[in-house]
Amino acid sequence: MDMPVPSTTVLAQKTRIVKALRKVLPRDAVIDDPAETRAYECDALSAYRCAPLAVVLPRTTAEVAAALKLCHEIGVPVVPRGAGTSLAGGSMPSADAVVLGLARMNRVLEVDFDNRFIRVEAGRTNLSVTGAIEAQGWFYAPDPSSQLACAIAGNIGMNSGGAHCLKYGVTTNNLMGVTLVTMQGEVVEIGGPYCDAGGLDLLGVICGSEGQLGVVTEATLRILRQPEGARPVLIGYASNEVAGACVADIIRAGILPVAIEFMDRPCIEATEAFCHAGYPDCEALLIVECEGSAAEIAEQLGLIRQIAARHNPVEFREAQSADEAKRIWLGRKSAFGAMGQKGDYMCLDGTIPVSSLPQVLRRIGEISQEFGLEVGNVFHAGDGNMHPLIIYNANEPGQQELCERMGAEILKLCVEAGGCLTGEHGVGLEKRDLMEVQFAPEDLEAQMRVKDVFDPAWLLNAAKVFPLHVSAARRG
Numbered sequence: 001m002d003m004p005v006p007s008t009t010v011l012a013q014k015t016r017i018v019k020a021l022r023k024v025l026p027r028d029a030v031i032d033d034p035a036e037t038r039a040y041e042c043d044a045l046s047a048y049r050c051a052p053l054a055v056v057l058p059r060t061t062a063e064v065a066a067a068l069k070l071c072h073e074i075g076v077p078v079v080p081r082g083a084g085t086s087l088a089g090g091s092m093p094s095a096d097a098v099v100l101g102l103a104r105m106n107r108v109l110e111v112d113f114d115n116r117f118i119r120v121e122a123g124r125t126n127l128s129v130t131g132a133i134e135a136q137g138w139f140y141a142p143d144p145s146s147q148l149a150c151a152i153a154g155n156i157g158m159n160s161g162g163a164h165c166l167k168y169g170v171t172t173n174n175l176m177g178v179t180l181v182t183m184q185g186e187v188v189e190i191g192g193p194y195c196d197a198g199g200l201d202l203l204g205v206i207c208g209s210e211g212q213l214g215v216v217t218e219a220t221l222r223i224l225r226q227p228e229g230a231r232p233v234l235i236g237y238a239s240n241e242v243a244g245a246c247v248a249d250i251i252r253a254g255i256l257p258v259a260i261e262f263m264d265r266p267c268i269e270a271t272e273a274f275c276h277a278g279y280p281d282c283e284a285l286l287i288v289e290c291e292g293s294a295a296e297i298a299e300q301l302g303l304i305r306q307i308a309a310r311h312n313p314v315e316f317r318e319a320q321s322a323d324e325a326k327r328i329w330l331g332r333k334s335a336f337g338a339m340g341q342k343g344d345y346m347c348l349d350g351t352i353p354v355s356s357l358p359q360v361l362r363r364i365g366e367i368s369q370e371f372g373l374e375v376g377n378v379f380h381a382g383d384g385n386m387h388p389l390i391i392y393n394a395n396e397p398g399q400q401e402l403c404e405r406m407g408a409e410i411l412k413l414c415v416e417a418g419g420c421l422t423g424e425h426g427v428g429l430e431k432r433d434l435m436e437v438q439f440a441p442e443d444l445e446a447q448m449r450v451k452d453v454f455d456p457a458w459l460l461n462a463a464k465v466f467p468l469h470v471s472a473a474r475r476g
């Protein structure tokens with residue numbers, strides 16, 4: 001993966017830049033010791049690393065604005081960072097960039113149950129948003145599997161989703177407003193806690209913009225009452241295709257469970273060895289969760305049982321207790337970590353129409369054989385958001401490249417099936433060079449013009465999202 005050649009002028013002026021940053025920020029907000037900046041050299045796409053020029057960790061929106069204004073004036077690139085759990089290289093820096101990390105901005109600013117919103121600083125972790133309101137019976141719906149670590153800032157950057165987004169939607173459906181600081185240091189309020197805030201609706205442009213347009217410092221989020229109850233069911237099948245067909249039938253029937261998750265044999269086996277969730281011995285399993293009142297759950301599960309039976313499941317197990325429900329989810333939530341036992345892996349993220357699940361899963365199996373690399377599938381099947389995990393050995397020369405070529409084949413397959421390159425992990429560095437598979441030059445040009453408006457000097461996270469040769473003229 002190529003990165004633009006770092007600006008030698010910027011690199012040569014490191015001492016001067018750090019000194020200037022220390023003039024506008026508290027001393028402990030600026031880190032330039034290489035032993036400490038190393039912690040910021042990669043995100044969860046850890047095959048790619050590059051230590052930044054410096055790291056700034058502001059505590060207030062005013063400090064963010066001061067840092068950005070200065071970097072803009074002296075032409076220093078900036079990479080916004082939440083918790084650094086991006087799987088797409090979105091928060092990986094370049095050698096001439098300042099990383100602007102939001103980790104210290106993690107306070108709850110306002111909770112309003114009457115009007116159903118919470119306002120938080122953007123460095124707050126996803127899970128701790130719910131943590132702040134669960135005692136009163138409320139929750140924040142988007143639940144990435146990384147929710148213990150990832151920050152709302154990064155969730156907004158990537159428009160993140162999670163297992164329960166089938167019913168509740170992803171970040172963009174639960175985001176009501178942001179405080180955004182532009183690269184020039186201007187503080188802008190977009191959206192807000194009440195319906196249809198004044199001005200142009202720019203929230204959809206910001207959510208999922210991968211740190212290209214500005215730095216989000218605060219977010220107003222929709223909160224929901226916890227459901228009366230919820231119950232997951234495990235359904236085991238003899239093949240991926242049959243499990244895929246069952247998912248397609250559930251969606252076609254108009255049933256909307258809160259989650260439909262899919263795991264294939266490699267993931268089931270790895271998970272069992274890792275956390276003993278009690279999963280059945282089968283080729284593919286679905287976790288389908290229904291929620292609501294006891295009557296609503298019983299009605300939905302009844303319909304799901306009928307549909308599942310048409311596909312001859314090898315197992316149909318409804319959780320009979322809270323403990324059993326927890327164990328069912330434990331396996332799914334541990335699956336990514338468990339797959340690490342098999343070797344290095346690359347986690348892909350593409351979407352497809354749900355109705356094409358059986359064909360796409362079959363073709364992924366064929367691609368795996370063609371490339372000679374094992375692939376495991378664990379993903380949000382209800383909304384067609386696939387996460388094939390390709391297992392490889394990073395220490396074996398050539399395997400990283402082979403894995404990337406295989407990943408590109410699978411993502412092209414998703415686009416051919418009518419889906420797209422990313423469901424929730426973003427484009428970042430990982431899929432930057434595949435953007436031309438999905439978008440015509442005119443489409444990319446239109447997207448880059450949006451960046452021109454917010455960041456005319458192309459200093460914010462500029463090596464990401466757009467193929468380097470396409471954005472070269474803008475980056476100067």
Ligand SMILES: Cc1cc2nc3c(=O)[nH]c(=O)nc-3n(C[C@H](O)[C@H](O)[C@H](O)COP(=O)(O)OP(=O)(O)OC[C@H]3O[C@@H](n4cnc5c(N)ncnc54)[C@H](O)[C@@H]3O)c2cc1C
Nearest residue numbers: 082083084085086090145151154155157160161211216424
């Ligand atoms: C084990 C594991 C499981 C995961 N499961 C899921 C999942 O289920 N669903 C899912 O969607 N993702 C998942 N992810 C991916 C990742 O956790 C998400 O993309 C998450 O939203 C990133 O949040 P972060 O705070 O770590 O962001 P970072 O990695 O720090 O940044 C992500 C992007 O947002 C930009 N950004 C960060 N802060 C700001 C800001 N303040 N203003 C503007 N832009 C900003 C960055 O520049 C970057 O482009 C998973 C990752 C791991 C490692």
